[in-house]
Amino acid sequence: MKKQVTVRYFALFREHAGISGETLESDADSAAALFAQLKHRHGSTEPASHCKVAINDQLVDWDAPVRDGDVVLFFPPVAGG
Amino acid sequence: MKKQVTVRYFALFREHAGISGETLESDADSAAALFAQLKHRHGSTEPASHCKVAINDQLVDWDAPVRDGDVVLFFPPVAGG
Protein backbone atom coordinates (compact mmCIF):
# COMPACT_ATOMS: atom_id res chain seq x y z
CA MET A 1 0.00 0.00 0.00
CA LYS A 2 1.31 3.42 -0.93
CA LYS A 3 1.99 5.83 1.89
CA GLN A 4 3.42 9.30 2.01
CA VAL A 5 6.70 9.63 3.89
CA THR A 6 9.16 12.43 4.47
CA VAL A 7 12.79 11.40 4.14
CA ARG A 8 15.83 13.33 5.40
CA TYR A 9 19.41 12.75 4.31
CA PHE A 10 22.49 13.64 6.37
CA ALA A 11 26.16 14.37 5.67
CA LEU A 12 27.44 12.14 2.85
CA PHE A 13 23.90 11.07 1.95
CA ARG A 14 22.74 14.68 1.80
CA GLU A 15 25.61 15.69 -0.41
CA HIS A 16 25.02 12.80 -2.78
CA ALA A 17 21.28 13.45 -2.94
CA GLY A 18 21.87 17.16 -3.47
CA ILE A 19 18.88 17.77 -1.19
CA SER A 20 18.47 17.49 2.57
CA GLY A 21 15.08 15.87 2.32
CA GLU A 22 12.00 15.10 0.27
CA THR A 23 8.45 13.92 0.65
CA LEU A 24 7.51 10.94 -1.49
CA GLU A 25 5.16 8.03 -1.94
CA SER A 26 6.44 4.56 -1.22
CA ASP A 27 5.12 1.04 -0.69
CA ALA A 28 8.17 0.05 1.38
CA ASP A 29 7.17 -2.01 4.41
CA SER A 30 10.29 -1.36 6.44
CA ALA A 31 12.98 1.25 6.92
CA ALA A 32 15.41 -1.13 5.22
CA ALA A 33 13.16 -1.48 2.17
CA LEU A 34 12.78 2.30 1.89
CA PHE A 35 16.58 2.72 2.19
CA ALA A 36 17.06 0.22 -0.63
CA GLN A 37 14.46 1.95 -2.81
CA LEU A 38 16.23 5.28 -2.36
CA LYS A 39 19.71 3.98 -3.12
CA HIS A 40 19.89 6.25 -6.17
CA ARG A 41 19.39 9.21 -3.86
CA HIS A 42 21.69 8.59 -0.89
CA GLY A 43 24.20 6.75 -3.05
CA SER A 44 25.31 4.22 -0.44
CA THR A 45 26.10 0.76 -1.75
CA GLU A 46 26.85 -0.71 1.61
CA PRO A 47 24.51 -2.71 3.83
CA ALA A 48 22.02 -0.66 5.81
CA SER A 49 23.37 -2.26 8.97
CA HIS A 50 26.41 0.03 8.74
CA CYS A 51 24.17 3.07 8.87
CA LYS A 52 21.40 4.18 11.20
CA VAL A 53 17.78 5.11 10.77
CA ALA A 54 15.36 7.10 12.87
CA ILE A 55 11.61 7.36 12.48
CA ASN A 56 9.87 10.37 14.00
CA ASP A 57 13.02 11.25 15.96
CA GLN A 58 13.41 7.78 17.47
CA LEU A 59 16.33 5.56 16.51
CA VAL A 60 14.81 2.30 15.28
CA ASP A 61 15.92 -1.06 13.90
CA TRP A 62 16.06 -1.42 10.16
CA ASP A 63 13.08 -3.80 10.18
CA ALA A 64 10.89 -1.12 11.79
CA PRO A 65 7.66 -0.56 9.82
CA VAL A 66 7.20 2.65 7.83
CA ARG A 67 3.77 4.20 8.18
CA ASP A 68 1.89 6.92 6.36
CA GLY A 69 3.07 10.33 7.50
CA ASP A 70 6.33 9.11 9.05
CA VAL A 71 9.49 11.21 8.96
CA VAL A 72 12.41 8.90 8.19
CA LEU A 73 16.01 10.01 8.82
CA PHE A 74 18.89 8.23 7.11
CA PHE A 75 22.23 8.53 8.90
CA PRO A 76 25.55 7.52 7.35
CA PRO A 77 28.15 6.05 9.75
CA VAL A 78 28.67 8.57 12.54
CA ALA A 79 31.97 10.15 13.57
CA GLY A 80 31.51 12.53 16.47
CA GLY A 81 34.04 13.79 18.98
CA MET B 1 81.75 4.55 64.36
CA LYS B 2 79.87 7.63 65.54
CA LYS B 3 78.77 10.11 62.93
CA GLN B 4 76.75 13.24 63.06
CA VAL B 5 73.43 13.15 61.19
CA THR B 6 70.50 15.50 60.84
CA VAL B 7 67.12 13.82 61.05
CA ARG B 8 63.78 15.28 59.94
CA TYR B 9 60.36 14.00 60.95
CA PHE B 10 57.14 14.49 58.96
CA ALA B 11 53.41 14.53 59.68
CA LEU B 12 52.54 11.88 62.29
CA PHE B 13 56.24 11.39 63.14
CA ARG B 14 56.77 15.12 63.57
CA GLU B 15 53.75 15.44 65.84
CA HIS B 16 54.87 12.51 67.98
CA ALA B 17 58.43 13.79 68.21
CA GLY B 18 57.21 17.29 69.01
CA ILE B 19 60.02 18.59 66.83
CA SER B 20 60.46 18.69 63.06
CA GLY B 21 64.10 17.66 63.21
CA GLU B 22 67.27 17.30 65.22
CA THR B 23 70.99 16.80 64.76
CA LEU B 24 72.44 13.87 66.65
CA GLU B 25 75.29 11.38 66.88
CA SER B 26 74.64 7.79 65.89
CA ASP B 27 76.53 4.62 65.09
CA ALA B 28 73.69 3.28 62.92
CA ASP B 29 74.99 1.67 59.74
CA SER B 30 71.80 1.92 57.77
CA ALA B 31 68.69 4.07 57.49
CA ALA B 32 66.72 1.15 58.96
CA ALA B 33 69.03 0.97 62.00
CA LEU B 34 68.72 4.71 62.57
CA PHE B 35 64.92 4.50 62.28
CA ALA B 36 64.91 1.72 64.90
CA GLN B 37 67.19 3.71 67.22
CA LEU B 38 64.85 6.71 67.01
CA LYS B 39 61.66 4.78 67.67
CA HIS B 40 61.10 6.74 70.90
CA ARG B 41 61.04 9.91 68.81
CA HIS B 42 58.86 9.12 65.78
CA GLY B 43 56.74 6.67 67.77
CA SER B 44 56.09 4.21 64.97
CA THR B 45 55.94 0.57 65.97
CA GLU B 46 55.40 -0.74 62.50
CA PRO B 47 58.06 -2.13 60.16
CA ALA B 48 60.13 0.48 58.36
CA SER B 49 59.04 -1.07 55.08
CA HIS B 50 55.66 0.64 55.46
CA CYS B 51 57.34 4.03 55.61
CA LYS B 52 59.85 5.80 53.39
CA VAL B 53 63.25 7.31 53.91
CA ALA B 54 65.27 9.86 51.99
CA ILE B 55 68.92 10.74 52.42
CA ASN B 56 70.09 14.11 51.18
CA ASP B 57 66.81 14.57 49.27
CA GLN B 58 67.03 11.22 47.48
CA LEU B 59 64.54 8.46 48.24
CA VAL B 60 66.64 5.43 49.21
CA ASP B 61 66.16 1.84 50.32
CA TRP B 62 66.10 1.15 54.03
CA ASP B 63 69.45 -0.64 53.84
CA ALA B 64 71.14 2.48 52.45
CA PRO B 65 74.23 3.46 54.48
CA VAL B 66 74.15 6.51 56.72
CA ARG B 67 77.26 8.67 56.50
CA ASP B 68 78.63 11.53 58.55
CA GLY B 69 76.85 14.76 57.67
CA ASP B 70 73.84 13.11 56.03
CA VAL B 71 70.36 14.60 56.26
CA VAL B 72 67.90 11.77 56.82
CA LEU B 73 64.16 12.27 56.25
CA PHE B 74 61.64 9.88 57.80
CA PHE B 75 58.28 9.74 56.01
CA PRO B 76 55.21 8.04 57.46
CA PRO B 77 52.88 6.35 54.94
CA VAL B 78 51.90 8.96 52.34
CA ALA B 79 48.37 10.01 51.42
CA GLY B 80 48.40 12.65 48.72
CA GLY B 81 45.66 13.67 46.32
Next chain:
Amino acid sequence: MMLMTEERILPDELSRELRDPAAGAYASFEGWIRNHNDGMSVVRLEYEAYAPLCRSEGERILEEARSRWKILHAHCVHRSGSLEIGDCAVWVGVSSAHRDEAFHACRYIIDQVKQRLPIWKKEHYANGDSGWVNCERCASHGPHYDHAQGLPPPDAKAGTPLHKRRTAD
Protein backbone atom coordinates in the same frame (compact mmCIF):
# COMPACT_ATOMS: atom_id res chain seq x y z
CA MET C 1 22.93 16.95 30.85
CA MET C 2 23.71 16.60 27.15
CA LEU C 3 24.08 19.85 25.24
CA MET C 4 24.68 20.65 21.59
CA THR C 5 26.19 24.05 20.84
CA GLU C 6 27.56 26.16 18.03
CA GLU C 7 29.42 28.34 20.53
CA ARG C 8 32.87 27.83 21.99
CA ILE C 9 32.94 25.17 24.72
CA LEU C 10 34.13 26.52 28.09
CA PRO C 11 35.23 23.54 30.23
CA ASP C 12 35.96 25.67 33.28
CA GLU C 13 32.39 26.97 33.50
CA LEU C 14 30.98 23.55 32.72
CA SER C 15 32.98 21.79 35.43
CA ARG C 16 31.47 24.10 38.02
CA GLU C 17 28.09 22.50 37.42
CA LEU C 18 29.52 19.16 38.56
CA ARG C 19 30.73 20.49 41.89
CA ASP C 20 29.33 18.73 44.92
CA PRO C 21 30.44 18.73 48.56
CA ALA C 22 30.37 14.92 48.41
CA ALA C 23 32.64 14.79 45.33
CA GLY C 24 36.27 13.77 45.83
CA ALA C 25 37.05 13.13 42.19
CA TYR C 26 36.48 14.87 38.87
CA ALA C 27 37.53 13.28 35.58
CA SER C 28 37.11 15.09 32.30
CA PHE C 29 37.83 14.63 28.64
CA GLU C 30 38.11 17.13 25.80
CA GLY C 31 38.34 16.32 22.11
CA TRP C 32 40.48 18.92 20.35
CA ILE C 33 40.78 19.50 16.62
CA ARG C 34 44.07 17.99 15.44
CA ASN C 35 46.15 19.36 12.62
CA HIS C 36 46.64 15.94 11.05
CA ASN C 37 44.78 12.76 10.30
CA ASP C 38 46.01 9.67 8.58
CA GLY C 39 48.98 11.48 7.08
CA MET C 40 46.92 14.41 5.78
CA SER C 41 47.36 17.98 6.97
CA VAL C 42 44.02 19.20 8.33
CA VAL C 43 43.20 22.92 8.41
CA ARG C 44 39.56 22.96 9.50
CA LEU C 45 36.67 20.66 10.39
CA GLU C 46 32.96 20.99 9.82
CA TYR C 47 30.61 19.17 12.16
CA GLU C 48 27.12 18.32 11.03
CA ALA C 49 24.79 17.09 13.76
CA TYR C 50 21.16 16.19 14.08
CA ALA C 51 20.67 17.92 17.40
CA PRO C 52 17.34 16.48 18.62
CA LEU C 53 18.63 12.91 18.47
CA CYS C 54 22.08 13.91 19.73
CA ARG C 55 20.42 15.24 22.85
CA SER C 56 18.13 12.28 23.48
CA GLU C 57 20.80 9.68 22.71
CA GLY C 58 23.34 11.64 24.76
CA GLU C 59 21.00 11.72 27.76
CA ARG C 60 20.56 7.98 27.39
CA ILE C 61 24.34 7.48 27.46
CA LEU C 62 24.71 9.65 30.58
CA GLU C 63 21.92 7.68 32.25
CA GLU C 64 23.67 4.43 31.40
CA ALA C 65 26.88 5.75 32.98
CA ARG C 66 24.98 6.77 36.11
CA SER C 67 23.44 3.32 36.43
CA ARG C 68 26.72 1.48 35.86
CA TRP C 69 28.98 3.46 38.19
CA LYS C 70 28.41 5.24 41.47
CA ILE C 71 28.89 8.79 40.26
CA LEU C 72 27.42 12.10 41.33
CA HIS C 73 27.14 14.14 38.13
CA ALA C 74 27.93 13.64 34.44
CA HIS C 75 27.66 16.17 31.63
CA CYS C 76 28.57 16.25 27.96
CA VAL C 77 28.66 19.09 25.44
CA HIS C 78 29.29 18.63 21.71
CA ARG C 79 29.88 21.37 19.17
CA SER C 80 28.63 21.62 15.64
CA GLY C 81 29.51 23.97 12.79
CA SER C 82 32.97 25.00 11.62
CA LEU C 83 35.93 24.39 13.95
CA GLU C 84 39.57 25.40 13.74
CA ILE C 85 42.70 23.56 14.87
CA GLY C 86 42.87 23.51 18.67
CA ASP C 87 39.15 24.08 19.17
CA CYS C 88 37.32 21.88 21.64
CA ALA C 89 34.79 19.71 19.77
CA VAL C 90 33.48 17.74 22.71
CA TRP C 91 33.70 17.89 26.49
CA VAL C 92 32.78 15.23 29.05
CA GLY C 93 32.91 15.77 32.82
CA VAL C 94 32.12 13.37 35.64
CA SER C 95 32.26 13.89 39.41
CA SER C 96 32.10 11.13 42.02
CA ALA C 97 33.18 10.32 45.56
CA HIS C 98 36.09 8.13 44.38
CA ARG C 99 38.24 8.40 41.29
CA ASP C 100 37.85 4.94 39.84
CA GLU C 101 34.19 5.55 39.07
CA ALA C 102 34.82 9.00 37.56
CA PHE C 103 37.49 7.65 35.19
CA HIS C 104 35.40 4.68 34.05
CA ALA C 105 32.24 6.70 33.52
CA CYS C 106 34.09 9.47 31.66
CA ARG C 107 35.69 6.95 29.30
CA TYR C 108 32.39 5.15 28.74
CA ILE C 109 30.58 8.36 27.88
CA ILE C 110 33.09 9.62 25.31
CA ASP C 111 33.35 6.16 23.70
CA GLN C 112 29.58 5.86 23.38
CA VAL C 113 29.12 9.46 22.25
CA LYS C 114 31.53 8.88 19.39
CA GLN C 115 29.73 5.72 18.31
CA ARG C 116 26.10 6.62 18.79
CA LEU C 117 25.41 10.33 18.35
CA PRO C 118 24.29 11.36 14.84
CA ILE C 119 27.27 13.63 14.16
CA TRP C 120 29.48 13.68 11.08
CA LYS C 121 32.63 15.59 10.38
CA LYS C 122 34.19 16.73 7.17
CA GLU C 123 37.89 17.42 7.13
CA HIS C 124 39.34 20.21 5.03
CA TYR C 125 42.95 19.59 4.03
CA ALA C 126 45.86 21.89 3.39
CA ASN C 127 45.80 20.89 -0.29
CA GLY C 128 42.23 22.14 -0.70
CA ASP C 129 40.59 18.73 -0.67
CA SER C 130 37.98 17.66 1.81
CA GLY C 131 36.47 14.39 2.97
CA TRP C 132 33.95 12.93 5.38
CA VAL C 133 35.56 11.15 8.27
CA ASN C 134 34.86 7.48 8.70
CA CYS C 135 33.48 6.27 11.98
CA GLU C 136 35.72 4.86 14.69
CA ARG C 137 34.13 1.48 14.90
CA CYS C 138 34.52 0.90 11.18
CA ALA C 139 38.11 2.07 11.38
CA SER C 140 38.77 -0.59 13.97
CA HIS C 141 37.79 -3.20 11.39
CA GLY C 142 40.76 -2.16 9.28
CA PRO C 143 41.21 -0.27 6.06
CA HIS C 144 39.13 -2.69 3.98
CA TYR C 145 35.99 -2.05 5.98
CA ASP C 146 34.87 0.96 4.00
CA HIS C 147 31.27 2.05 4.32
CA ALA C 148 31.10 4.05 1.18
CA GLN C 149 33.11 1.94 -1.19
CA GLY C 150 31.89 2.60 -4.68
CA LEU C 151 30.10 5.77 -3.69
CA PRO C 152 31.02 8.58 -6.09
CA PRO C 153 32.67 11.45 -4.22
CA PRO C 154 30.12 14.25 -4.38
CA ASP C 155 32.38 17.21 -3.87
CA ALA C 156 35.85 15.78 -3.94
CA LYS C 157 38.59 16.39 -6.43
CA ALA C 158 40.49 13.48 -7.93
CA GLY C 159 42.60 11.68 -5.39
CA THR C 160 40.74 12.87 -2.34
CA PRO C 161 40.31 10.13 0.22
CA LEU C 162 36.56 9.98 0.60
CA HIS C 163 36.66 8.38 4.00
CA LYS C 164 39.48 8.91 6.43
CA ARG C 165 40.30 6.15 8.88
CA ARG C 166 40.25 8.17 12.06
CA THR C 167 40.36 11.68 13.30
CA ALA C 168 40.68 13.62 16.54
CA ASP C 169 40.05 11.37 19.49
Next chain:
Amino acid sequence: MMLMTEERILPDELSRELRDPAAGAYASFEGWIRNHNDGMSVVRLEYEAYAPLCRSEGERILEEARSRWKILHAHCVHRSGSLEIGDCAVWVGVSSAHRDEAFHACRYIIDQVKQRLPIWKKEHYANGDSGWVNCERCASHGPHYDHAQGLPPPDAKAGTPLHKRRTAD
Protein backbone atom coordinates in the same frame (compact mmCIF):
# COMPACT_ATOMS: atom_id res chain seq x y z
CA MET D 1 55.98 19.66 34.82
CA MET D 2 55.31 18.87 38.46
CA LEU D 3 54.38 21.83 40.64
CA MET D 4 53.67 22.23 44.34
CA THR D 5 51.62 25.24 45.34
CA GLU D 6 49.92 26.84 48.32
CA GLU D 7 47.71 28.87 45.99
CA ARG D 8 44.37 27.89 44.47
CA ILE D 9 44.76 25.49 41.52
CA LEU D 10 43.31 26.89 38.26
CA PRO D 11 42.73 23.94 35.88
CA ASP D 12 41.63 26.18 33.02
CA GLU D 13 44.92 28.08 32.94
CA LEU D 14 46.91 24.90 33.42
CA SER D 15 45.22 23.05 30.58
CA ARG D 16 46.29 25.81 28.20
CA GLU D 17 49.90 24.74 28.69
CA LEU D 18 49.04 21.33 27.27
CA ARG D 19 47.60 22.71 24.04
CA ASP D 20 49.26 21.46 20.90
CA PRO D 21 48.13 21.55 17.26
CA ALA D 22 48.86 17.82 17.11
CA ALA D 23 46.68 17.05 20.14
CA GLY D 24 43.28 15.46 19.54
CA ALA D 25 42.64 14.41 23.12
CA TYR D 26 42.93 15.94 26.57
CA ALA D 27 42.19 13.93 29.72
CA SER D 28 42.31 15.51 33.13
CA PHE D 29 41.70 14.64 36.74
CA GLU D 30 41.02 16.80 39.77
CA GLY D 31 40.96 15.68 43.37
CA TRP D 32 38.42 17.71 45.32
CA ILE D 33 38.04 17.93 49.08
CA ARG D 34 35.07 15.80 50.10
CA ASN D 35 32.80 16.56 53.03
CA HIS D 36 32.91 13.00 54.32
CA ASN D 37 35.29 10.13 54.82
CA ASP D 38 34.59 6.73 56.26
CA GLY D 39 31.39 7.90 57.89
CA MET D 40 32.94 11.02 59.44
CA SER D 41 31.89 14.53 58.52
CA VAL D 42 34.97 16.44 57.29
CA VAL D 43 35.14 20.22 57.51
CA ARG D 44 38.73 20.97 56.46
CA LEU D 45 41.95 19.26 55.41
CA GLU D 46 45.55 20.18 56.04
CA TYR D 47 48.16 18.99 53.57
CA GLU D 48 51.76 18.66 54.66
CA ALA D 49 54.24 18.08 51.85
CA TYR D 50 57.97 17.83 51.49
CA ALA D 51 58.12 19.89 48.31
CA PRO D 52 61.66 19.15 47.01
CA LEU D 53 60.98 15.41 46.85
CA CYS D 54 57.41 15.91 45.65
CA ARG D 55 58.80 17.76 42.67
CA SER D 56 61.55 15.29 41.80
CA GLU D 57 59.38 12.22 42.35
CA GLY D 58 56.52 13.88 40.46
CA GLU D 59 58.79 14.59 37.49
CA ARG D 60 59.86 10.96 37.56
CA ILE D 61 56.23 9.83 37.42
CA LEU D 62 55.48 12.16 34.48
CA GLU D 63 58.53 10.85 32.68
CA GLU D 64 57.38 7.27 33.23
CA ALA D 65 53.99 8.15 31.75
CA ARG D 66 55.66 9.73 28.72
CA SER D 67 57.77 6.64 28.14
CA ARG D 68 54.85 4.21 28.53
CA TRP D 69 52.27 5.97 26.35
CA LYS D 70 52.52 8.09 23.25
CA ILE D 71 51.44 11.38 24.74
CA LEU D 72 52.31 14.98 23.95
CA HIS D 73 52.26 16.77 27.31
CA ALA D 74 51.59 15.84 30.94
CA HIS D 75 51.45 18.14 33.94
CA CYS D 76 50.57 17.76 37.59
CA VAL D 77 49.99 20.32 40.34
CA HIS D 78 49.49 19.47 44.02
CA ARG D 79 48.45 21.83 46.76
CA SER D 80 49.65 22.01 50.31
CA GLY D 81 48.41 23.93 53.33
CA SER D 82 44.85 24.26 54.56
CA LEU D 83 42.01 23.35 52.18
CA GLU D 84 38.25 23.68 52.45
CA ILE D 85 35.46 21.43 51.15
CA GLY D 86 35.28 21.67 47.35
CA ASP D 87 38.85 22.92 46.93
CA CYS D 88 41.01 21.27 44.29
CA ALA D 89 43.88 19.42 45.99
CA VAL D 90 45.50 17.95 42.92
CA TRP D 91 45.22 18.36 39.15
CA VAL D 92 46.57 16.12 36.40
CA GLY D 93 46.33 16.96 32.70
CA VAL D 94 47.50 14.95 29.68
CA SER D 95 47.25 15.74 25.97
CA SER D 96 47.86 13.28 23.15
CA ALA D 97 46.90 12.60 19.55
CA HIS D 98 44.44 9.85 20.53
CA ARG D 99 42.28 9.50 23.61
CA ASP D 100 43.28 6.04 24.78
CA GLU D 101 46.79 7.20 25.63
CA ALA D 102 45.57 10.35 27.41
CA PHE D 103 43.20 8.37 29.64
CA HIS D 104 45.77 5.74 30.55
CA ALA D 105 48.56 8.21 31.26
CA CYS D 106 46.27 10.46 33.33
CA ARG D 107 45.13 7.53 35.46
CA TYR D 108 48.68 6.27 35.90
CA ILE D 109 49.93 9.66 37.03
CA ILE D 110 47.27 10.26 39.69
CA ASP D 111 47.61 6.68 41.00
CA GLN D 112 51.38 7.02 41.31
CA VAL D 113 51.23 10.53 42.74
CA LYS D 114 48.97 9.32 45.52
CA GLN D 115 51.29 6.43 46.35
CA ARG D 116 54.71 7.98 45.97
CA LEU D 117 54.76 11.72 46.72
CA PRO D 118 55.71 12.63 50.31
CA ILE D 119 52.39 14.27 51.15
CA TRP D 120 50.23 13.71 54.20
CA LYS D 121 46.80 14.98 55.05
CA LYS D 122 45.08 15.56 58.32
CA GLU D 123 41.31 15.63 58.38
CA HIS D 124 39.44 17.93 60.70
CA TYR D 125 36.00 16.64 61.61
CA ALA D 126 32.72 18.33 62.43
CA ASN D 127 32.97 17.08 66.00
CA GLY D 128 36.28 18.89 66.56
CA ASP D 129 38.50 15.81 66.26
CA SER D 130 41.24 15.40 63.70
CA GLY D 131 43.27 12.54 62.30
CA TRP D 132 45.99 11.75 59.80
CA VAL D 133 44.68 9.96 56.76
CA ASN D 134 46.01 6.51 56.04
CA CYS D 135 47.56 5.83 52.68
CA GLU D 136 45.56 4.27 49.87
CA ARG D 137 47.71 1.23 49.44
CA CYS D 138 47.47 0.34 53.11
CA ALA D 139 43.73 0.91 53.01
CA SER D 140 43.48 -1.65 50.24
CA HIS D 141 44.95 -4.23 52.61
CA GLY D 142 41.90 -3.89 54.80
CA PRO D 143 41.20 -2.42 58.22
CA HIS D 144 43.71 -4.60 60.04
CA TYR D 145 46.65 -3.28 58.09
CA ASP D 146 47.28 -0.30 60.29
CA HIS D 147 50.64 1.41 60.05
CA ALA D 148 50.54 3.12 63.35
CA GLN D 149 49.00 0.50 65.54
CA GLY D 150 50.04 1.10 69.08
CA LEU D 151 51.17 4.63 68.38
CA PRO D 152 49.72 6.98 71.00
CA PRO D 153 47.59 9.69 69.40
CA PRO D 154 49.69 12.83 69.80
CA ASP D 155 47.00 15.43 69.53
CA ALA D 156 43.79 13.48 69.41
CA LYS D 157 40.99 13.44 71.91
CA ALA D 158 39.61 10.16 73.16
CA GLY D 159 37.77 8.25 70.48
CA THR D 160 39.39 9.98 67.54
CA PRO D 161 40.24 7.54 64.78
CA LEU D 162 43.96 8.02 64.41
CA HIS D 163 44.12 6.75 60.88
CA LYS D 164 41.24 6.97 58.47
CA ARG D 165 40.94 4.34 55.82
CA ARG D 166 40.58 6.60 52.83
CA THR D 167 39.82 10.12 51.86
CA ALA D 168 39.16 12.20 48.76
CA ASP D 169 40.14 10.27 45.66
